[in-house]
Amino acid sequence: MKFRLLGAVSAEDADGGELRLGPEKRRSVLALLLLRRNRAVSVAQLTEALWVAEPPANARTVVQSHISRLRGPLPPQGAPRHGV
Structure with a gap:
């Protein structure tokens, strides 16, 4: 998984496919969390x-x-280990 924070916030899955993150505010939430x-x-x-x-x-x-x-x-990789 790759995240880009410069320019438009975006994410790619392990195969290089772009994930649909939604509107700008949702992307901003992701950027702050990252x-x-x-x-x-x-x-x-x-x-x-x-x-x-x-x-x-x-x-x-x-x-x-x-x-x-x-x-x-977002893929659930490792989520169970973290209680998600």
Whole structure:
């Protein structure tokens, strides 16, 4: 699996096929998680990074939805070992 963070955030599977990551904010969530690898990232940190101005009232739900939808295209390699 390869991730690209310069330019448009993207990911490739082991065969070199591009994964469908979704909209810009979802890609931003992935980029922040990759940049903070092996560290906890709170919903508050993600919310602050995603909305420069005042976040919407449902920001927590939106962040959780982006994380949930990112799990779909990403392969589950090693996920059971990490409790996912």
